[in-house]
Amino acid sequence: MDFNQPAGTNLFDNARVIGKPTPRIDGPLKTTGTAPYAYERHDVAPDAAYGYILGAAIAKGRISAMNVAEARRAPGVVAIVAAPDVAPVGKGMGNVAPLFGGSDVAHYHQAIAVVVAETFEQARAAAALIRVDYDRTPGAFDLARAAPHAGAEEQDDGAGDGGDPQSQQTPKRIGDFADAFAAAPVKVDATYTTPDESHAMIEPHATIAGWDGDKLTLWTSNQMIAWSKSSMAKILGIAEENVRLDSPYIGGGFGSKLFVRADAVCAALAAKEAGRPVKIALQRPLIANNTAHRHATIQRIRLGAGRDGRITAIAHECWSGNLDGQSGEDGTAQTPVLYAGANRLVASRVTHLDLPEGNAMRAPGEAVGHLALEVAMDELAEATGMDPVALRLANEPTGEVPGKPGTRYSERNLTRCLTEGAERFGWARRNARPGAVRDGRWLVGMGVAAGYRGAPTQKSAARVRLEADGLLVVETDMTDIGTGSYTIIAQTAAETMGLPLDRVSVRLGDSAFPAAAGSGGQWGAASSTAGVYAACVALRRKIGEQLGFAADDATFADGRITAGDRSWALTDAGAQVAEDGIAFGDFQKGYDLGTYAGHFAEVAVDAFTGVTRIRRMLAVCDAGRILNPMSARSQVIGAMVMAAGGALMEELVVDTRFGLFVNHDLAGYEVPVHLDIPHQEVVFLDTVDPVSTPLKAKGVGELGICGPGAAIANAIYNATGIRVREYPLTLDKYLDQLPQVA
Amino acid sequence: MRPFTYQRVATAAEAAAAVAGNPAAKFLAGGTNLLDLMKLEIERPAHLVDVQDIEGLNAIEQTGDGGLRIGALVSNTALAADERVRRDYGVLTRAIVAGASGQLRNKATTAGNLLQRTRCPYFYDPNLPCNKRNPGSGCAALEGYSRQLAVIGTSDKCIATYPGDMAIALRVLDATVETVQPDGTERTIPFGEFHRLPGDAPEKDNVLAHGELITAVTLPRPIGGEHVYHKVRDRASYAFALVSVAAVIQPDGTGRVAFGGVAHKPWRVEAAEAAMPQGAAAVTAQVFADARPTEHNAFKLPLATRALAGVLAEAKG
Numbered sequence A: 001m002d003f004n005q006p007a008g009t010n011l012f013d014n015a016r017v018i019g020k021p022t023p024r025i026d027g028p029l030k031t032t033g034t035a036p037y038a039y040e041r042h043d044v045a046p047d048a049a050y051g052y053i054l055g056a057a058i059a060k061g062r063i064s065a066m067n068v069a070e071a072r073r074a075p076g077v078v079a080i081v082a083a084p085d086v087a088p089v090g091k092g093m094g095n096v097a098p099l100f101g102g103s104d105v106a107h108y109h110q111a112i113a114v115v116v117a118e119t120f121e122q123a124r125a126a127a128a129l130i131r132v133d134y135d136r137t138p139g140a141f142d143l144a145r146a147a148p149h150a151g152a153e154e155q156d157d158g159a160g161d162g163g164d165p166q167s168q169q170t171p172k173r174i175g176d177f178a179d180a181f182a183a184a185p186v187k188v189d190a191t192y193t194t195p196d197e198s199h200a201m202i203e204p205h206a207t208i209a210g211w212d213g214d215k216l217t218l219w220t221s222n223q224m225i226a227w228s229k230s231s232m233a234k235i236l237g238i239a240e241e242n243v244r245l246d247s248p249y250i251g252g253g254f255g256s257k258l259f260v261r262a263d264a265v266c267a268a269l270a271a272k273e274a275g276r277p278v279k280i281a282l283q284r285p286l287i288a289n290n291t292a293h294r295h296a297t298i299q300r301i302r303l304g305a306g307r308d309g310r311i312t313a314i315a316h317e318c319w320s321g322n323l324d325g326q327s328g329e330d331g332t333a334q335t336p337v338l339y340a341g342a343n344r345l346v347a348s349r350v351t352h353l354d355l356p357e358g359n360a361m362r363a364p365g366e367a368v369g370h371l372a373l374e375v376a377m378d379e380l381a382e383a384t385g386m387d388p389v390a391l392r393l394a395n396e397p398t399g400e401v402p403g404k405p406g407t408r409y410s411e412r413n414l415t416r417c418l419t420e421g422a423e424r425f426g427w428a429r430r431n432a433r434p435g436a437v438r439d440g441r442w443l444v445g446m447g448v449a450a451g452y453r454g455a456p457t458q459k460s461a462a463r464v465r466l467e468a469d470g471l472l473v474v475e476t477d478m479t480d481i482g483t484g485s486y487t488i489i490a491q492t493a494a495e496t497m498g499l500p501l502d503r504v505s506v507r508l509g510d511s512a513f514p515a516a517a518g519s520g521g522q523w524g525a526a527s528s529t530a531g532v533y534a535a536c537v538a539l540r541r542k543i544g545e546q547l548g549f550a551a552d553d554a555t556f557a558d559g560r561i562t563a564g565d566r567s568w569a570l571t572d573a574g575a576q577v578a579e580d581g582i583a584f585g586d587f588q589k590g591y592d593l594g595t596y597a598g599h600f601a602e603v604a605v606d607a608f609t610g611v612t613r614i615r616r617m618l619a620v621c622d623a624g625r626i627l628n629p630m631s632a633r634s635q636v637i638g639a640m641v642m643a644a645g646g647a648l649m650e651e652l653v654v655d656t657r658f659g660l661f662v663n664h665d666l667a668g669y670e671v672p673v674h675l676d677i678p679h680q681e682v683v684f685l686d687t688v689d690p691v692s693t694p695l696k697a698k699g700v701g702e703l704g705i706c707g708p709g710a711a712i713a714n715a716i717y718n719a720t721g722i723r724v725r726e727y728p729l730t731l732d733k734y735l736d737q738l739p740q741v742a
Numbered sequence B: 001m002r003p004f005t006y007q008r009v010a011t012a013a014e015a016a017a018a019v020a021g022n023p024a025a026k027f028l029a030g031g032t033n034l035l036d037l038m039k040l041e042i043e044r045p046a047h048l049v050d051v052q053d054i055e056g057l058n059a060i061e062q063t064g065d066g067g068l069r070i071g072a073l074v075s076n077t078a079l080a081a082d083e084r085v086r087r088d089y090g091v092l093t094r095a096i097v098a099g100a101s102g103q104l105r106n107k108a109t110t111a112g113n114l115l116q117r118t119r120c121p122y123f124y125d126p127n128l129p130c131n132k133r134n135p136g137s138g139c140a141a142l143e144g145y146s147r148q149l150a151v152i153g154t155s156d157k158c159i160a161t162y163p164g165d166m167a168i169a170l171r172v173l174d175a176t177v178e179t180v181q182p183d184g185t186e187r188t189i190p191f192g193e194f195h196r197l198p199g200d201a202p203e204k205d206n207v208l209a210h211g212e213l214i215t216a217v218t219l220p221r222p223i224g225g226e227h228v229y230h231k232v233r234d235r236a237s238y239a240f241a242l243v244s245v246a247a248v249i250q251p252d253g254t255g256r257v258a259f260g261g262v263a264h265k266p267w268r269v270e271a272a273e274a275a276m277p278q279g280a281a282a283v284t285a286q287v288f289a290d291a292r293p294t295e296h297n298a299f300k301l302p303l304a305t306r307a308l309a310g311v312l313a314e315a316k317g
Helices: A027-031 A069-073 A120-127 A178-183 A226-234 A260-276 A284-290 A366-384 A386-395 A413-424 A485-497 A524-547 A586-590 A629-648 A708-718 B012-020 B034-039 B076-081 B083-088 B089-095 B102-107 B110-114 B165-170 B270-278 B280-287 B300-317
Strands: A049-055 A061-067 A075-080 A111-117 A131-136 A173-176 A186-194 A206-212 A215-220 A245-247 A278-281 A297-305 A313-320 A341-352 A442-454 A460-466 A472-476 A504-508 A555-557 A560-563 A567-569 A576-584 A593-608 A612-622 A680-684 B005-008 B026-028 B047-050 B060-061 B067-070 B175-182 B185-192 B214-217 B226-232 B243-249 B255-260
Touching: A049 A120, A049 A260, A049 A284, A061 A111, A069 A120, A075 A120, A075 A260, A111 A215, A111 A260, A111 A278, A111 B060, A178 A297, A178 A313, A178 A341, A178 B226, A186 A366, A186 B005, A206 A260, A206 B214, A215 A226, A226 A245, A226 A260, A260 A278, A260 B280, A297 A341, A313 A366, A366 A442, A366 A629, A386 A413, A413 A442, A413 A593, A413 A612, A413 A680, A460 A485, A460 A524, A460 B047, A460 B089, A472 A485, A472 A524, A485 A504, A524 A560, A524 A576, A593 A708, A593 B047, A612 A629, A629 A680, A629 A708, A629 B060, B012 B026, B012 B047, B012 B165, B012 B175, B012 B214, B026 B034, B060 B083, B067 B083, B076 B083, B076 B089, B076 B102, B083 B089, B089 B165, B089 B226, B089 B243, B110 B214, B110 B270, B165 B243, B165 B255, B226 B300, B243 B300, B255 B270, B255 B280, B255 B300, B270 B280, B280 B300
Parallel strands: A049 A278, A215 A245, A313 A341, A472 A504, A612 A680, B005 B047, B026 B047
Antiparallel strands: A049 A111, A061 A131, A075 A111, A173 A341, A186 A297, A206 A215, A206 A278, A297 A313, A442 A593, A460 A472, A460 A576, A555 A560, A560 A567, A593 A612, B060 B067, B067 B214, B175 B185, B175 B214, B226 B243, B243 B255
16 A cells, blocks of 8 residues: 555544554563563473573773683583684674674674573573683773864854764754854853663563574564564575564563664574574673663754744754764754754764664654753743743744755644643743742752654555454564554554454564564554555455455444445455555655654752652653554653653763773663652643554654653753753752752 | 582571581572672672571560560561561661662561672673772772762772661661671671771671671660661662661750761761761761762762751751
C-alpha cells in the first residue's frame, strides 16, 4: 500500500478497538516470568554452552600478547576464541569500531576474547585466567579538551571550533543571525553541558547463536531485526539469507539494541568454534564501555528578542565526540522547529574521541537539546519579565516551519499543550520570584518546558493469515521492546478485520517474517500498525474476490462481512493469507511530522542539603491518534522518569586518565527509583495527523523525554534562584549558593 | 568466581578455628556483599565457612545493665523492626532502613553489615589500580573520580569510605562488638576502635584477626533524646550516602553525632559534641578539623555542616 496523500475519513475515525485503553497482551507473561527473554530460551538450543566475554583492560592501543593456555585447561572449558587470532570482523550499521577481532584496541572493554564452557561460572572463572599484555597509546578522552572552542565567545558566526578538521559540519543559517543578535534589546547567551549517559536497560544484551551448516540462527534481544540481519551478514561476511534473528521479547533497549553488538557476534564466532550453540549475556560492568552510550554534549544557545519576548535571533550550537569523529549527538534537532524567529543559526559539530561508541539513546539529539534550549527560554522569560508559558506562546510560529523553509507543520498543537497544561497544573499559583516559596525546610518551585520530537515514518510490512476457525495470525518482524507493539498491532488487525481482540494472535521479532519498521526513533508504533493495516486490507480484498464483493466498500464487524444487502461470516472463504506493507510517499517531505508536549514539574529543594526531590510532573501531549492510551501513557511516564534521571543524577563519569566510564555498574550509575517519582500525570490531546499514516497516529515513546528535564531544571531555578547549566543537577554544583543555614 | 570449598559449622568456636586454620578461608553469613565480590574475583576465598547454623546468634536479648545484645546473625530487617530498638534506639532503626533495599535487608546480618567493603568504583574494576583490592598497585581514586569518597582520615594509599548506614548509628550509640578469637577466647571491641583508617594497609578494613568471628553487637542502656538519621544522597533510595548524620539530641541541646560517607569508618569526634548547643558549624569545625578533601568531594564539608544544621533545627522544631 502506498501512502501518497494525507488520509481521508476511514474506519479508524469510528474505531471500536483502536484508541481504547487496552492492557498489554504480553503483560501477564512479563509479570509471571513466562515471557522468555533471549538468554532464557532453553528450548531452542538445549545443548547450548555458555560464553563469557573478556573486555579490553585498556582504552586504546594494541594487544602485544595474549596467553590463553591456563584458561584452556580450566574446568569445563569447551573453546576459546581470542581476538588476536581472528581478523577484525566487518562493521554493521551503527558500529564505529569492529565488535571483535585483531590486536588493536579501540576502546575500553572492547571484546578481546570469548571463553566457552559447560557452565556460566566455569566460563567466567576461565576468562579471568587469560593473561594479556598491552601496548598503550594515548587517546582523546575529554570532550572539553577535544573541542576547545565549544561555547567560546568569539564564535559569533558559528564557524569552526579550530579543533579536529573532521569535526566541521556546515552550519545552517537563515537570515543574518549575528546582526540580529547584536541588535536585539534582550539577549540570552549561555552554554550548557550534558554528560555521557547509559541506556541501563534491565535486560543486558544477550544472544544464543547456533549454526546449522552455513546457516546461522540468533535468538537475541534486538530492536531492529531487518537492519541487524543484514548487518550480521556483513559483519561475518556471509550471505544474508543464511542469517536468521528471532527476538520476540526484549527487556528494554532505548536504542542500545538498534544495532548488532558484541554478544551476537561473539556468540556466533564461539558457536562455530565450539561446534554447538553458545549463549552469551553481557555482564553488567560491560554495558557502559563495551556497548554504546549517549554522547556528552556542550551546547551554546543565544537568543535575541524584543522587549515583547518575540525572538528575532536564535542560535544553537552543539559539540559532541565519537570514535569516528562523525556520528555525534545533535542537540539542535528541535531548534529549527520549536519557535519562530527570522534569523537563525544551528550547527552540530563532532570531534574525535577515543571513548567507547556514542550512539542513539532514546530521542537522540532532542532529549539533551531540550535541556539547553528550554532552559535558555526560561532565562529569556526572566530577562523579558514574561511568564515562561506566555513567552513560548508569543513565539509560536505561523505558516512554515521557521528553520526548515518550504516545510509545513503536518499538525501542531503546542499552544494547547501549554495552555491546557498550565491550567491543569495550577501554573497560575507559581510565584515568579525565585526562592520565594518555602514549605518547612524545602524550597519549592515550578518549571515548564515545551517538548518536540520528530515523528518519522518507515516502510513496514506484515503477513496476515485467517485460519479456518476464524483466528487471525499476524506475522511481522516488528519488535516489542516493552512498548506495547503486540497489543497495538492486535488492535489494528482486530479493527480492520472486524474481529474481537482475542481472535488475533500476533507473532513478532522473527526475521523470517515480513520486514517491519522495527522499534527506534519513535517510528515503530505508527509505521508498523500502518503496515499491518495494509496487509489486512489486502486480506479483505482477497476474501472479497473469493466471495464476490468489493472489499473496500464492505463493512467488517463482529466476525461478519456486510456488502450492500449481502452478508457473510468472515470465515466463509476459508483459510486465507495476505502480505503487504505500507510505503510512505515523498509528499511527507513537504511536512515536518512532529509530536509536541507541554511539560510541567514541581520540585522541592532542601534548603539545608540541596537535595532536590520532584513533587509532581505533568505532560500534555499532542501526538496524533493515540492507538492505546494505556500503553502510550506507560511510554510517556517511563520517558519522564528517564528525563528526571538525566536532569538529576545520571552520568557516565569519564576518567580521562584511563579513558573509560568508571561508574560502570548500577550502583555507580544511578537511575531513578520509585521514591524519586512521586506523582506523574499524562494527558493526550484528542488530535489526529492525517499526514502521518492511515491511522493518523504518531509515536510517543520519545516525546516524554524531550522537555521534562528542562522543566525540572527550571523548577529548581524557581525554587532557589540558582541556575546550574551543567547536568546532572547534583547538589554539589549549587550547595554554596543556597541560603546560609549554619 | 574461583572454585571454593564450603563448610557449615554449628558453633562459634568451631567457625573461628575452621577459618583460622586456613589463610584462604572466609566466613559466610548473608553473603550480600561477599558473593558479589567473589563473582568479580575481588574476593577469592578458597574456602567458605558458613556460620548461619550457629545456635544462639540470632536473638536480641536484654543485657544485665539494661542494654541490648544483638546476635551476629540477626537480620537487618529483624533488628530494625524490633520493638525495643524502635523505642529506645530509634537512630539505629532509621539508619538501617535508610540502607540497601528490603530484599537485601532481609538477608544481610548484623555482623556482616559491619564488614561490608567500600563502594569506591576503582575497588570494583580489577583492571585499575587499587591498594585495597591489590595492595601496592596504587590508588586510582586519589587523582580520579572521588566525588563519593572520604574527606578525612585518608592516607596517600586510600581514600575509600566505609559505605554502611547501620554502623554510623552504632557508633553514636557507643555499641561494642563481641567476638570469638581463633583460640576460643572472647573479646569486646569498642565500636570506635572496630573499623580502621586506611593508613599504609588499606586492604584491612577493621581490627579483626583472621579467624576472629563476631558473635554479637551490644548496646548500652538507652540514653533517651531525639534519635535522628539523616542521609543525603543523589537519589531518594537505594543509594550510598554522600554524607549521613546519626545524632541523638537531648532536650537541653546537648547530644552526640557521628557522620557517614566521609571516612574509612564511622566518623565521630566526641570532644566536638560539647559544641552542639552552639550549632552545627561549631561542631563540624572540630569534627572535620583535619579534613583533606579532594577537588571532587570538598563539597562534603559544607554538606556535613548543613546536614547537621538541618538535624538540629528539626530536633528543636
